[in-house]
Amino acid sequence: MIPGLEPVPLRELQALGTSKVWTVDGQLDEMPSLTPVRGTLKAEHLGNLLEVEGSVQTIVCLRCDRCLGRFNQQLNADSRELIWLGDEPSDDHLSEAGLDPTSPDGLMECLNPRGDFEPERWVFEQLSLQMSVVNRCGEHCPGLPQQASNPTAETNVDKAPDPRWQALKDLQTSMQRNGKHHD
Numbered sequence: 001m002i003p004g005l006e007p008v009p010l011r012e013l014q015a016l017g018t019s020k021v022w023t024v025d026g027q028l029d030e031m032p033s034l035t036p037v038r039g040t041l042k043a044e045h046l047g048n049l050l051e052v053e054g055s056v057q058t059i060v061c062l063r064c065d066r067c068l069g070r071f072n073q074q075l076n077a078d079s080r081e082l083i084w085l086g087d088e089p090s091d092d093h094l095s096e097a098g099l100d101p102t103s104p105d106g107l108m109e110c111l112n113p114r115g116d117f118e119p120e121r122w123v124f125e126q127l128s129l130q131m132s133v134v135n136r137c138g139e140h141c142p143g144l145p146q147q148a149s150n151p152t153a154e155t156n157v158d159k160a161p162d163p164r165w166q167a168l169k170d171l172q173t174s175m176q177r178n179g180k181h182h183d
Ligand SMILES: [Zn+2]
Pocket: 064, 065, 066, 067, 068, 069, 136, 137, 138, 141, 142, 143
């Protein structure tokens, strides 16, 4: 739990009449990180919308899916989001609020106006979005871990004499023999 990021009733944010600002500095229970999650977060009640803006950073330790080695990754979330306060908004509602329902950063979330805004959950969601689906330690990934002491058919082939070399050796031996004979 990050200190100071307790859920706030939306009505309290509305009564404030201005934006509320949080300083983020602490560990998220759902996302263990090497360094504390740090940054700022701001929320403003706009009637039927809540505007949330934040910038948070942290460093997490991940395991590479390929070489299984551990590596550190920095996560930077810089986001601004509009949350609809009420039931799922219709296109008409959005137009009334001066928003374009077809815009790509359209509304993704809605909250009950009588409910709470959870700043910590918001921070967690924004950082989670920065995580890649596949973890790769980087350009210098050594690749799949080597399986030691596992003799494969391939190594046996390498040790076996190549029949072509054997034929050449035989020829060489016979030529040497012939040469000696002539002396
Ligand atoms: Zn790797």
